[in-house]
Amino acid sequence: MSLSLAQSQIITEMANLVTDFLPASFNNTTSFPIAARNAGVERHWAYTGGKRGSVARMFKACYNEHPHKLLAVIKQIVDLGLTYRIRSDKGPISRIEIEKLNELLLQLNLKIVSLNDVGFLSRLPAEPRTQKDAAPAPTPASQPVSMKPKTVDEAACAALLDGLMAMAKLKPQDRGYEFEKFLNNLFSLHGMEPKKPFRNRGEQIDGSFVHRHDTFLLEAKWQSREVAVRDLYTFASKVETKAAWGRGLFISESGFTDDGLYAFRQGKPTSIVCMNGFDLYLLLKHRLNLEEVLDLKKRHAAETGAAFVSVDKLYPSL
Structure with a gap:
């Protein structure tokens, strides 16, 4: 199938969201190529032009083949990411990240039941460590002006x-x-x-x-x-x-x-x-x-x- 612009943008946003869930390099336990292999879509993984773009291309290829392929690889990314992120400087995957992922999937009329489970969500930290615990240098996103955008016609x-x-x-x-x-x-x-x-x-x-x-x-x-x-x-x-x-x-x-x-x-x-x-x-x-x-x-x-x-x-x- 040919992706519409809206579908492409939603899938790109999903890729942006999960980019920090796993490393791009192949290792023995947790990485994007392992998630792709576990989901049976390793043919769609190719690390070229940066991790974010590589994940987006894999997601779009999976969706084009069949939406269930996209669901399978996302499920694997989350499963492996739950382990990887605990020991990374990003901190554990948070509830707000999974809820955002679920929201994006819903926009494609897709759903991963286990990621919507109330018990699962309740065990996740509410926010990513980078938002709650770290003290990064000020960025525009942290300024009040960016929280209430001016709107146009x-x-x-x-x-x-x-x-x-x-x-x-x-x-x-x-x-x-x-x-x-x-x-x-x-x-x-x-x-x-x-x-x-x-x-x-x-x-x-x-x-x-x-x-x-x-x-x-x-x-x-x-x-x-x-x-x-x-x-x-x-x-x-x-x-x-x-x-x-x-x-x-x-x-x-x-x-x-x-x-x-x-x-x-x-x-x-x-x-x-x-x-x-x-x-x-x-x-x-x-x-x-x-x-x-x-x-x-x-x-x-x-x-x-x-x-x-x-x-x-x-x-x-x-």
């Missing part, structure tokens, strides 16, 4: 969300044109004065917009593969050679490789921030204010040096 967001979903069914060339129009309409909705793609000598710019009185250059990609470090460096170079105060937004519907984001972070301070397709989905689904989202992404970049942080991390209550 419901009908306009619903129309854009419908358009985003419909684009997944288009041919690549048609999709590229529609994605350009979609982003132009998105920035217009938020009063950000978008400018359509333009060409300077020797380079193509996908557009620009105004955010908090600053001009941001735009790079937008909708492709099957995740964006790697080379594209991040290329766009950052375009931004930094325009003006000392230059800023940029890189939107990749398929996301970014973990290795690429890590390598990009090791260089000089970032002049760009990034969004993926799931960010766009949450932005429209929850009618978030794009100006505020970009403020939080910029703050996270200033505090951590990371060009990308997902919207669900900025708004934990979503």
